[in-house]
Amino acid sequence: MAAGRGRRLSRDIDLDKIGPKCLLPVNGCTLLERMVADLASSGVDAVIIVAGYKRHVVLDACRALESRYGIEVRLAYNWDYARTNTAYSLDIGLADVDEDVVVFNGDMLYDYAILRELLDIRRTAIVVDNRKPLTNESFKLRVVDSRIEEMGKHVPIEEATGEFIGISKIAKIDLDRAKRLLKVLIADDLNNYYDFIYKSLSQDGSLAYLYTNGRPWTEIDDIHDYEYAECIAGMSDGTRGQIQ
Numbered sequence: 001m002a003a004g005r006g007r008r009l010s011r012d013i014d015l016d017k018i019g020p021k022c023l024l025p026v027n028g029c030t031l032l033e034r035m036v037a038d039l040a041s042s043g044v045d046a047v048i049i050v051a052g053y054k055r056h057v058v059l060d061a062c063r064a065l066e067s068r069y070g071i072e073v074r075l076a077y078n079w080d081y082a083r084t085n086t087a088y089s090l091d092i093g094l095a096d097v098d099e100d101v102v103v104f105n106g107d108m109l110y111d112y113a114i115l116r117e118l119l120d121i122r123r124t125a126i127v128v129d130n131r132k133p134l135t136n137e138s139f140k141l142r143v144v145d146s147r148i149e150e151m152g153k154h155v156p157i158e159e160a161t162g163e164f165i166g167i168s169k170i171a172k173i174d175l176d177r178a179k180r181l182l183k184v185l186i187a188d189d190l191n192n193y194y195d196f197i198y199k200s201l202s203q204d205g206s207l208a209y210l211y212t213n214g215r216p217w218t219e220i221d222d223i224h225d226y227e228y229a230e231c232i233a234g235m236s237d238g239t240r241g242q243i244q
Contacts, residue, residue, distance in 0.1 A: 001104070002021070046072040050076045128209050181201070
């Protein structure tokens with residue numbers, strides 16, 4: 001999902017020139033290219049990019065990546081990106097999907113081993129950082145008996161299991177239910193986060209949790225996150241080389 005403008009980061013980086021955050025270069029490679037390359041090397045059939053802000057720039061990037069990696073790269077458009085949020089974007093992205101799907105926030109840099117382990121899980125799963133020191137701004141969750149009891153920034157730090165990092169997998173068996181849950185979230189609030197569908201999907205105890213166990217990752221919301229991404233990119237790329 002790459003529809004948003006990235007207002008916080010745009011205070012320090014000219015995103016009007018670069019495009020959305022997925023096109024940020026880190027260690028010589030954009031975030032989007034890392035994701036497409038990783039998925040192509042893992043046997044994924046197609047990638048759908050939900051674009052909004054600077055969508056023409058994303059389109060040009062997708063054409064180049066499709067040619068480079070030999071994987072189908074399609075664009076879906078969130079024309080209303082300025083007043084909607086990730087639940088709305090994911091609803092658009094899943095419209096024509098009827099198989100297992102991996103969901104990425106577009107501003108992610110992550111250890112390749114995290115994706116490989118997620119793809120090996122044969123059910124719906126989310127990736128949770130169980131080591132990172134939490135803050136009031138962390139999107140936290142509290143898991144009890146395999147069920148998400150609470151989710152969001154309001155969860156008390158001392159009660160949290162960890163932080164949802166923005167990478168997940170929805171198994172085909174859960175896809176129709178996930179789509180219905182997204183419709184409910186959007187009807188309630190156009191600015192809802194898709195993350196909350198996993199709270200509902202966890203209630204039968206079948207949701208899997210992949211813990212990072214200290215493996216590096218970051219979302220890039222501001223310049224400090226971007227600087228951290230530059231610091232860990234070499235470690236992440238090293239892991240890619242070892243596995244591939």
